[in-house]
Amino acid sequence: MARYAMVIDTKTCIGCGDCVVACKTENKVPAGLNRDWVVEATRGTYPDLTTEFRSERCNHCSHATCVYTCPTGASHYWRDSNIVLVDAAKCTGCKACIAACPYDARLIMHPDGYIDKCTFCHHRVEQGLDPACVSSCPTRCMHFGVLDDPGSHVSRLLKSRTYKVLLSETGNQPNVYYLI
Amino acid sequence: MIEEVLVTARSNPKIDPSLGIWSWEVPMYLFLGGLTAGIMCFAALIILLRKEDQAPWAAKKMAIWAPVLLTVGMGALFLDLEHKLYVYRFYTTFQISSPMSWGSWILLLVYPVSILLVLCSIRDAYPRIGGVIERFSAGRWITAFACYHRQQVATWSLVLGVFLGFYTGILLSAFSARPFWNTGFLAPLFLISGLSSAAALVVLGTRSQAERMMFTKYDIGLISLELALIALLLVNLATGTGVQLDALKNVMGGEFTTRFWLYFVFIGLLIPVVLNYREISGRRTWAFLSPVLVLYGGYMLRLVTVEAGQVSTWTRYTQSFDPVLLDLLR
Numbered sequence: 139m140a141r142y143a144m145v146i147d148t149k150t151c152i153g154c155g156d157c158v159v160a161c162k163t164e165n166k167v168p169a170g171l172n173r174d175w176v177v178e179a180t181r182g183t184y185p186d187l188t189t190e191f192r193s194e195r196c197n198h199c200s201h202a203t204c205v206y207t208c209p210t211g212a213s214h215y216w217r218d219s220n221i222v223l224v225d226a227a228k229c230t231g232c233k234a235c236i237a238a239c240p241y242d243a244r245l246i247m248h249p250d251g252y253i254d255k256c257t258f259c260h261h262r263v264e265q266g267l268d269p270a271c272v273s274s275c276p277t278r279c280m281h282f283g284v285l286d287d288p289g290s291h292v293s294r295l296l297k298s299r300t301y302k303v304l305l306s307e308t309g310n311q312p313n314v315y316y317l318i
Numbered sequence: 319m320i321e322e323v324l325v326t327a328r329s330n331p332k333i334d335p336s337l338g339i340w341s342w343e344v345p346m347y348l349f350l351g352g353l354t355a356g357i358m359c360f361a362a363l364i365i366l367l368r369k370e371d372q373a374p375w376a377a378k379k380m381a382i383w384a385p386v387l388l389t390v391g392m393g394a395l396f397l398d399l400e401h402k403l404y405v406y407r408f409y410t411t412f413q414i415s416s417p418m419s420w421g422s423w424i425l426l427l428v429y430p431v432s433i434l435l436v437l438c439s440i441r442d443a444y445p446r447i448g449g450v451i452e453r454f455s456a457g458r459w460i461t462a463f464a465c466y467h468r469q470q471v472a473t474w475s476l477v478l479g480v481f482l483g484f485y486t487g488i489l490l491s492a493f494s495a496r497p498f499w500n501t502g503f504l505a506p507l508f509l510i511s512g513l514s515s516a517a518a519l520v521v522l523g524t525r526s527q528a529e530r531m532m533f534t535k536y537d538i539g540l541i542s543l544e545l546a547l548i549a550l551l552l553v554n555l556a557t558g559t560g561v562q563l564d565a566l567k568n569v570m571g572g573e574f575t576t577r578f579w580l581y582f583v584f585i586g587l588l589i590p591v592v593l594n595y596r597e598i599s600g601r602r603t604w605a606f607l608s609p610v611l612v613l614y615g616g617y618m619l620r621l622v623t624v625e626a627g628q629v630s631t632w633t634r635y636t637q638s639f640d641p642v643l644l645d646l647l648r
């Protein structure tokens with residue numbers, strides 16, 4: 139199983155939101171819907187505050203509760219990798235997968251009704267390109283690659299820097315990493 | 319202090335600012351599914367324990383409600399689907415890890431068995447409908463088959479009724495992402511509530527005073543068991559992790575407190591148990607009120623559980639984005 143990962147450097151992210159715009163443009167996400175978003179997390183008590191920006195999306199979990207919950211197989215792993223996709227032609231819109239995602243990363247494609255989410259731009263990955271959000275980041279804080287290859291850029295980043303994942307305690311084994 | 323603010327737009331309908339994917343349809347489906355389970359269990363038990371004389375309505379007439387209510391419940395579930403034309407996809411696969419997939423196939427077994435259960439007693443219970451069915455040779459054959467295998471049909475009804483009742487709870491409790499649902503107590507709670515609702519249906523339906531008293535007594539026991547399970551569920555959440563404690567706050571001082579304690583526990587459980595007690599001690603009550611409240615309580619249990627569960631979450635973003643402002647910019 140090829141394990142794709144996104145590694146995002148919270149030290150260089152400035153929260154500009156270009157990744158969000160790039161995703162909407164690349165994937166023609168309708169107005170009012172979003173596959174990715176940026177969070178500003180502030181810790182501490184004034185004046186001792188630290189701020190962290192995080193670009194967030196589906197974590198393409200290795201233990202994807204959305205996939206295991208889907209009654210029709212519409213939510214599935216792409217080509218034996220950890221990239222989680224939804225097959226609109228199998229999706230009933232029962233919304234079980236939405237309830238099953240602890241990150242609230244899924245959305246209902248209005249007005250059609252099937253379920254949509256970040257795809258890690260698998261159509262670009264197929265061509266050897268990075269996802270649109272990664273390519274468009276003006277501060278180059280986002281990185282994409284295969285974790286199985288110890289020499290890949292993302293593997294080396296994770297070896298050399300301190301990182302975290304979101305809500306590891308859910309057991310979902312997310313694959314979006316944040317350098318801290 | 320940690321404050322996590324969304325700094326770009328995220329107002330996905332039914333997801334933001336808090337999850338609201340399921341409204342009345344799924345609770346209605348869970349309630350009617352539970353009631354069907356209760357009907358099948360009671361009708362089967364009365365047959366298997368040979369108590370038909372004491373409980374004629376439950377043994378013969380009640381079963382017809384199982385396929386009817388299940389159909390209404392499935393209709394409600396269908397209304398909830400966002401991609402309705404693809405509903406047949408439930409039956410083009412079996413996903414072993416998905417409770418909903420299990421449920422879809424269990425329902426496909428429940429239907430024929432519940433119809434056989436009806437046919438077992440159709441000649442006595444509803445002679446006119448029975449007469450219409452027996453005009454056709456297939457109808458005659460299947461009715462004779464059901465009557466001949468009455469004990470087996472009752473056994474299967476009991477097994478599938480228990481499965482169905484548990485399933486309505488497991489469907490929710492399997493969501494580890496929703497802390498309010500993620501407790502093993504939901505499955506027995508929903509089964510017992512389904513049995514209690516079915517007992518209330520008997521009290522409403524029967525004309526026999528002895529049968530009414532018998533099921534009024536049963537319902538006192540079932541409601542008491544339900545109260546105990548609710549207490550255990552709350553203790554389970556109260557002794558859980560941080561997200562479970564947050565989920566508990568929804569019904570302990572939070573948004574759903576009134577709905578849970580007043581509209582469900584007080585009106586849907588405590589008042590009926592008191593009324594039932596008065597009834598069996600020979601004091602006058604409005605006989606129809608208690609079973610109606612029990613049925614109402616059964617629906618409220620599903621409604622408040624679905625509502626409080628879907629807003630319970632692992633994430634804690636503060637929404638700074640106001641979609642109304644975006645509309646003003648267009």
Ligand code: SF4
Binds near residue numbers: 195196202239241244
């Ligand atoms: S983040 Fe949510 S939608 Fe994405 S793979 Fe994990 S559970 Fe599924």
Ligand code: SF4
Binds near residue numbers: 235
């Ligand atoms: S909404 Fe679609 S993708 Fe999600 S669980 Fe239901 S069928 Fe699967």
